[in-house]
Amino acid sequence: MRGKTFPFSLAAAFLAGVLGACQTVETTKPGVVGVDRDQRMLLSSEQVNQAAVQAYQQEMKKAQAKGALNRDAAQTARVRAIAQRLIPATTAFRPDAPKWAWEVNVISSGEVNAWCMPGGKMAVYSGLIEKLQVTDDELAAVMGHEIAHALREHGRERASRAAAQGVVLGVAAAALGIGEGGAQLAQLITDVTLNLPNSREHEVEADRVGVELAARGGYDPRAAVTLWQKMGQAGGGAPPQFLSTHPSPENRQADLNNYAQRVMPLYQAARKR
Numbered sequence: 001m002r003g004k005t006f007p008f009s010l011a012a013a014f015l016a017g018v019l020g021a022c023q024t025v026e027t028t029k030p031g032v033v034g035v036d037r038d039q040r041m042l043l044s045s046e047q048v049n050q051a052a053v054q055a056y057q058q059e060m061k062k063a064q065a066k067g068a069l070n071r072d073a074a075q076t077a078r079v080r081a082i083a084q085r086l087i088p089a090t091t092a093f094r095p096d097a098p099k100w101a102w103e104v105n106v107i108s109s110g111e112v113n114a115w116c117m118p119g120g121k122m123a124v125y126s127g128l129i130e131k132l133q134v135t136d137d138e139l140a141a142v143m144g145h146e147i148a149h150a151l152r153e154h155g156r157e158r159a160s161r162a163a164a165q166g167v168v169l170g171v172a173a174a175a176l177g178i179g180e181g182g183a184q185l186a187q188l189i190t191d192v193t194l195n196l197p198n199s200r201e202h203e204v205e206a207d208r209v210g211v212e213l214a215a216r217g218g219y220d221p222r223a224a225v226t227l228w229q230k231m232g233q234a235g236g237g238a239p240p241q242f243l244s245t246h247p248s249p250e251n252r253q254a255d256l257n258n259y260a261q262r263v264m265p266l267y268q269a270a271r272k273r
Contacts (some may be wrong), residue, residue: 039153068109
């Protein structure tokens with residue numbers, strides 16, 4: 001993606017204005033897992049969610065054109081049934097989330113992957129289901145992890161950082177009402193969701209929020225550990241590329257074990273309902 005070229009003095013002044021426009025926000029409640037970090041945002045939720053709708057539609061059209069969208073009805077029904085138990089659980093972190101315009105689809109691909117764009121636009125790849133032979137608990141773990149990225153608005157945060165750093169000046173200009181930037185922002189949302197690895201900070205937050213979502217949905221949160229083990233085996237001892245920024249497998253398993261134990265009472269209570 002190419003941005004416009006600005007004279008140095010103009011770019012410096014523009015960047016200073018961008019940085020000054022950033023707001024500190026609290027996207028979610030901490031939950032039982034205690035994820036509590038203020039985030040700096042330049043772009044609004046409305047801007048990013050609108051761009052995500054455009055980006056998601058583009059990805060679904062690509063999959064449909066290849067005959068890869070929701071090709072297995074049973075697989076699609078399984079994924080959506082799990083989503084229907086996880087989505088109500090999001091209210092523990094943000095009351096508005098269950099009312100998002102959620103979309104959940106399955107893409108037939110050998111890739112071991114899943115993702116959730118801002119605003120609840122999710123896709124699970126058949127390779128994750130078939131290659132790992134995941135249980136419902138394990139599938140809930142990975143879906144909860146991806147939903148957590150959307151709840152914490154990691155995509156918005158990363159896009160805001162890119163704009164503030166002048167990496168995508170056209171997007172930053174659009175955020176300040178200067179020029180047209182919708183298409184650029186949609187491409188940026190696609191990049192930060194599908195193509196670029198999350199930071200370790202974001203991945204750890206998604207791990208912890210994800211186990212709580214799974215537990216509240218009635219899925220065993222300890223399955224996050226077995227899921228990770230399967231991913232490591234599928235990658236020849238290394239995680240898939242989309243998890244490459246995670247801490248070491250040992251540290252991650254220890255962290256997941258710790259937080260899974262914290263939310264076990266939520267899981268036990270959900271199982272009784």
